[in-house]
Amino acid sequence: MNSILNILIDIASTPAILVALIAVLGLGLQKKPISDVVRGGIKTFVGFLVVTAGAGVIEGSLAPFGEMFQHAFNMQGVVPNNEAIVALALTKYGTYTALIMLAGMAFNILIARITRFKYIYLTGHATLYMACMIAVIMSVTKMSAVPLVLVGGLALGLANTIFPAIAQPFTKQITKNDSVALGHTGNFGYALSGFIGKYVGNKEKSTEDINFPKGLSFLRDSTVSITLTMGIVYTIVALFAGNDFISKNLSNGTNYIIYALQQAGMFAAGVFVILAGVRLILAEIVPAFKGISEKLVPNSIPALDCPIVFPYAPNAVLIGFLTSFVGGIVSLFIMIATGTTVIIPGVVPHFFCGATAGVFGNATGGVRGAVVGSFIHGVIISFMPILLMPVMGDLGFQGSTFSDTDYGVTGIFLGKLADMGGQIAVVAGVLAVLALLIGLTVFGKKKVNETKEAA
Amino acid sequence: MKMAAVCGSGLGSSFMVEMNINSVLKELGVTGIEVAHYDMGSATPDLADVFFVGGDLADSAQHLGNVVVLDSIIDMDELREKVKAVCVDNGLL
Numbered sequence: 061m062n063s064i065l066n067i068l069i070d071i072a073s074t075p076a077i078l079v080a081l082i083a084v085l086g087l088g089l090q091k092k093p094i095s096d097v098v099r100g101g102i103k104t105f106v107g108f109l110v111v112t113a114g115a116g117v118i119e120g121s122l123a124p125f126g127e128m129f130q131h132a133f134n135m136q137g138v139v140p141n142n143e144a145i146v147a148l149a150l151t152k153y154g155t156y157t158a159l160i161m162l163a164g165m166a167f168n169i170l171i172a173r174i175t176r177f178k179y180i181y182l183t184g185h186a187t188l189y190m191a192c193m194i195a196v197i198m199s200v201t202k203m204s205a206v207p208l209v210l211v212g213g214l215a216l217g218l219a220n221t222i223f224p225a226i227a228q229p230f231t232k233q234i235t236k237n238d239s240v241a242l243g244h245t246g247n248f249g250y251a252l253s254g255f256i257g258k259y260v261g262n263k264e265k266s267t268e269d270i271n272f273p274k275g276l277s278f279l280r281d282s283t284v285s286i287t288l289t290m291g292i293v294y295t296i297v298a299l300f301a302g303n304d305f306i307s308k309n310l311s312n313g314t315n316y317i318i319y320a321l322q323q324a325g326m327f328a329a330g331v332f333v334i335l336a337g338v339r340l341i342l343a344e345i346v347p348a349f350k351g352i353s354e355k356l357v358p359n360s361i362p363a364l365d366c367p368i369v370f371p372y373a374p375n376a377v378l379i380g381f382l383t384s385f386v387g388g389i390v391s392l393f394i395m396i397a398t399g400t401t402v403i404i405p406g407v408v409p410h411f412f413c414g415a416t417a418g419v420f421g422n423a424t425g426g427v428r429g430a431v432v433g434s435f436i437h438g439v440i441i442s443f444m445p446i447l448l449m450p451v452m453g454d455l456g457f458q459g460s461t462f463s464d465t466d467y468g469v470t471g472i473f474l475g476k477l478a479d480m481g482g483q484i485a486v487v488a489g490v491l492a493v494l495a496l497l498i499g500l501t502v503f504g505k506k507k508v509n510e511t512k513e514a515a
Numbered sequence: 516m517k518m519a520a521v522c523g524s525g526l527g528s529s530f531m532v533e534m535n536i537n538s539v540l541k542e543l544g545v546t547g548i549e550v551a552h553y554d555m556g557s558a559t560p561d562l563a564d565v566f567f568v569g570g571d572l573a574d575s576a577q578h579l580g581n582v583v584v585l586d587s588i589i590d591m592d593e594l595r596e597k598v599k600a601v602c603v604d605n606g607l608l
Contacts, residue, residue: 185526240589244527281575282524283556335554339525347534365527367569368589374571412524 075154086348107340114333115147132300140463163213181220230254243363246413253433261425380418387438444468451475519563525554
């Protein structure tokens with residue numbers, strides 16, 4: 061008897077198998093043929109192991125980077141990359157992540173059903189990553205398993221309802237209709253950019269009237285852009301660390317520049333591997349969630365990934381990326397000058413989130429709105445991780461961290477509550493946000509108060 | 516025959532378009548078409564017979580050969596029309 065129990069516990073605590081079982085459940089609920097169910101379960105199982113393998117590759121390239129950075133500048137440098145930090149976290153918090161993701165999707169459907177916020181968050185990888193961060197922060201509170209999954213899931217469900225809602229006034233302006241919402245982990249930053257654009261710019265002077273060089277569009281390929289930027293960053297750090305240090309301590313005699321380029325390529329390779337794994341996992345879970353939510357929530361609005369707004373303003377995409385990145389570099393120098401932890405501008409968040417912030421800024425403030433909005437966005441996603449890392453427990457010291465604004469808002473909100481009042485404060489805080497949504501539904505107020513969640 | 520949707524990171528948008536293509540095909544009653552999604556870096560011409568991309572990626576996707584550009588990747592009417600045209604061209608409708 062005991063041995064059966066042990067096997068069950070082993071299954072539940074092996075994330076790869078647990079996530080696969082969730083996929084099997086979702087496919088079974090949709091009455092898919094047995095062959096589809098088996099295929100889905102196996103692909104999810106392998107997908108999870110692929111993500112774990114990618115984590116090893118990333119870790120392998122970040123470790124020497126940390127040493128080089130430390131030796132060169134005598135301080136700690138952190139590369140914010142959601143894929144990297146999620147993969148590292150999943151090896152330890154995978155089971156909670158899987159369960160919180162499942163509970164979070166259920167709560168999202170429930171909240172959309174009972175409140176007037178009808179947003180169903182369909183961006184699977186964003187949900188997975190957010191579940192992972194919540195799992196880490198909740199684990200720090202030492203809550204026991206069942207409440208941890210329920211409270212964490214509720215927090216995720218709330219985040220997945222609130223963030224599309226705060227961006228919606230601007231998303232509507234961009235897409236010109238109210239039938240689709242934005243569901244990405246930078247929504248807070250996008251709404252802020254749209255808000256800033258309204259005050260600093262003039263939406264008549266759109267970015268789309270500029271003729272932009274087409275030659276920059278290859279940056280859209282994330283493997284290319286990650287390798288290029290990381291290559292530059294690794295090379296600069298290697299130049300400062302010097303050939304002596306690197307060939308003696310890290311590269312086993314290989315030339316330091318060649319070693320730096322190889323490690324930068326390894327980082328990009330790790331992200332590539334992780335993305336492949338995430339794709340395998342989501343392919344089975346997201347359609348199940350979509351199917352279930354369509355049946356359960358009438359008039360629901362799907363919240364989708366950020367590139368849905370890119371075609372509305374391709375120039376703003378490039379302007380947003382570049383100015384957000386400049387914001388990150390300016391922040392880097394401020395950090396070096398003030399001696400805090402140094403956040404190295406990560407190309408993926410500055411690209412996807414910066415670009416989207418650009419589109420939002422342009423919608424309300426034209427060229428000036430896009431530039432100012434995404435520059436401020438770039439500064440925010442550089443400084444927010446400094447506040448976020450301390451609440452991440454032992455994951456705060458891994459050389460990588462979460463970057464997008466919504467991780468910062470959610471993570472700092474939950475983490476500060478945990479710091480101040482432990483489990484009780486976290487539960488109270490999450491329930492208060494839920495009560496707020498229900499209150500707004502009952503009293504029919506017009507707007508969601510975005511500052512509430514940020515506080 | 517195989518159709519594919521492609522976006523920058525191959526996670527969210529292309530997956531959404533893939534699911535939408537699937538529902539359009541079901542609506543049209545066309546069977547036997549495999550649909551997949553890729554990121555711009557992994558997509559190669561041999562992976563599918565036709566690739567769907569958003570207008571912003573039209574330039575980056577030229578190497579894929581048979582590309583259908585969507586003005587809006589969330590517009591089901593546009594997608595329906597363009598998927599239907601592909602099916603008609605290939606003698607499936």
